[in-house]
Amino acid sequence: SQFGGLASLAGINLGGGGSNQTIIAKEVLQSRAFLTKFFHRHDMEIPLMAVEGWNKKSEEWTYDRDKYNPDKGEWLFDSDGETYKPTDWDMVEAFREDHFSVSEAKDTGMITVSVKHYSPVMAQQWAEKLVQDINEHMRKQDVEEAEARIAYLEQKLDETNIAGMQQVFYQLIENETRTVMLANAQKEYVFKTVDPAVVAEEKAEPKRALICVIATLLGGMLGVFIVFIRAFIRSGRAPSPESSGTPSPAAE
Template sequence: MNQRVEFEQTSQYADDEIDLRQLFATLWAGKWIVIAFTTLFAVGGVAFALMKPNIYQASVLVAPANDEGGVKGLSGQLGGLASLAGINLGGGGSNQTVIAKEVLQSRAFLTDFIRRHQLAVPLKAVDGWNKEKQQWQYNREVYSPEAEEWLKDDKGESFAPTDWDLVEAFKKNHLNVSENKDTGMLTISIKNLSPTAAKDWAGLLVADINEHMRREDVGTSEARIAYLEGKLEETSIAGMQQVFYQLIESETRTVMLANAQPEYVFKTVDPAVAPQEKSEPKRALIVVLAVMLGGMLGVFFVFVRAFIKSDKPEEKL
């Protein structure tokens, strides 16, 4: 009985060894196919990697600028008085930072940002950046830099992008906002074909979001002051007049401090600089992946061909 089991195991090992030999024999027979596939994909990978333009990334590190004891802290001190007057003074600085982060990535803010700084052409009508001349390389099939106008297609429709197209291109290809949960700091990164533009856009974003939030809060405080002054004229109760005077003083102080604070929501900790090294593309990685893909497809093709040949019925003599 033991001899029979040993014989079956030996036979199984022999079959496995034969299958392994056949596997290597099949690969060896098709080695030129594998080499051809690998070489073809390697050449294609190199060509693709060289065709991809350099992309540079500039980042600016910002921290919440609001101080709980400053402008927003006044709302906590006078919150009870404000509630008597029917006014909600809002939350503290942390809530303001969260709102500013969302506004920064909102469609309305980005549309205004792109239009204000005239970024439509760099976003949708350039193919590259001339490093020596420090100039954009335009796609002359859609835009004429001499006439400074968008061209039209065969149907007479302009290639000028819509606000939707501009915002989608900016968010997808250029903007990235990340937050450090431990410190609460934000990193605002801009990718661009031009290292100079990447630096400039990052700085402009921080300046614009600070100005936007400052303008919003000043407008809100001025509206509250006008409301409180109207209520003050309507009442003759000395106690309520005192409440209104304190609230008006608080809102006036808010306006004054906001106007005196350029970095209203985000304080720049590490400003953006023009990068000297590209961040993309990873050309070596592209070539390696192309070689691996070509090798795997070559091996797959060799085995499929061998399997098809083995399934064909032998011709009878």
């Protein structure tokens, strides 16, 4: 637009920047700072670090009682007196490694957020909250930045008496005000949910069919290996003709 050059000099982007915003949001979603706040906001310490199973019938967690006492709600100590209570670093590492992944389809650009947990209900809730929180985080950030730019432009507007410059500032303020309005009006600000998270009815892992196949293959290989070993041992024990008790004819 006619105001694009001045806006660029002022460090203001008049374009949508949708693709860049999505890339930034994807990286923020996986960042240590965002995940740490996410854990504390949703009280994830216990279900993330103290749970080791899920009772489907009673719909209750199974706790690792060597590390956590659910009856008293206390973390235990190891033999050296160190607490098993996880740090923020521990929780981020565990979540990234065992529970959370973000993938992007190269052909469509669609982003998939996957969450695993012993409790399928908990996995579904975490997945939904991750998308909700990253949308709210990016919305809040953009609104705060736009409001800061509006304040800056209004200050510059008060400092000039040139009609042409005033028109430019009014246009820039209008654009930033539109940004704030649209951000507050959109429920799904960056990521729009195409396929909502659902409670899984089947275990994601361990894959029992794969385990059975691997176990069968390993069992067969082990059986063949044992047969070869036994055959080798027997061949080593078999007496040779030279060491047998058969007398050889004496030379005359």
